[in-house]
Structures are given as C-alpha cells and as structure tokens.
Amino acid sequence: TICTDGWKGYAGLAKEGYEHHAVNISASGDPAHVAMPGVHKIASLLKRWLLGTHQGSVTAVHLDAYLDEFAFRFNRRKSRRRGMLFYRLLENAVVTKPKRFRPSRASLMPSKHNL
Incomplete structure (x- = not known):
C-alpha cells in the first residue's frame, strides 16, 4: 500500500x-x-541538506545528481561500518563507466573524415 x-x-x-x-x-x-511522518522527515532533511551544504544554490540542471547524493547518504546514515562508505564509493566508481553531464566541445564539431 x-x-x-x-x-x-x-x-x-x-x-x-x-x-x-x-x-x-x-x-x-x-x-x-x-x-505522514516519514515523508515529512525526509522532505525536511532534504531541505536542510540542500540549504546547508549547497547554500540554496541548486539548479534544475544538476538536481538529479543532488538527489542521488542525498539518497546515497540517507540510505547509509545508520551504517555500522561508516568507514567502508568511502571505500565502497571508490570501488563502485572504478567499475562504472564515466558519464558526462554535457557533451564535450570536440564532439560538437563536425567530423572531417567520412566513416
């Protein structure tokens, strides 16, 4: 439900x-x-985190990334092995392909070869 x-x-x-x-x-x-105490708690924690950490300068362009980081931190807030968080983050970063937020300038230039 x-x-x-x-x-x-x-x-x-x-x-x-x-x-x-x-x-x-x-x-x-x-x-x-x-x-709705659970919803209220998460919404208030999110607002406090955005205003405190990012000083309220949150843009729609990066909102998904901010929410991903908040979810990562929230889901691990009661972890018994907090020291492992950074290790696991790096471990996942190594096996994940890089993702650009926007294309590089070089990829916007027309190609000179006929492939």
Whole structure:
C-alpha cells in the first residue's frame, strides 16, 4: 500500500498494480508531520541538506545528481561500518563507466573524415 497526499498525479498508481491510500492532509485537520511522518522527515532533511551544504544554490540542471547524493547518504546514515562508505564509493566508481553531464566541445564539431 502506498500512502500519499491527495495530489491528482498519484491517481495512476492503481493502474500500475499498487494499492493506493490517499490522505487529504488539509481535510484531516492534522499537521503534515502527524499525517505522514516519514515523508515529512525526509522532505525536511532534504531541505536542510540542500540549504546547508549547497547554500540554496541548486539548479534544475544538476538536481538529479543532488538527489542521488542525498539518497546515497540517507540510505547509509545508520551504517555500522561508516568507514567502508568511502571505500565502497571508490570501488563502485572504478567499475562504472564515466558519464558526462554535457557533451564535450570536440564532439560538437563536425567530423572531417567520412566513416
């Protein structure tokens, strides 16, 4: 069961095979942190992390990367072996192909050879 607020964008969850329970927070009379404590906790931690670490200078271009980093940190926040985090990060970086955020200038130039 997926519990969400009353936003219409979640209406298609049932078609995807999920059981959906919508909570109208404003109609319930409860504050958001009471009606959906887990969602409220993650949203507040994300806001605090973005404002504290990035000083609020977050752009839409890099938002996916920021959210990936937040998810990585959040999922490992209670790790018993925190010293292994950096080691595992490097281990994964070595076996993963590099990915560019944008193409290099050289790749935008027309090719001079006929391949």
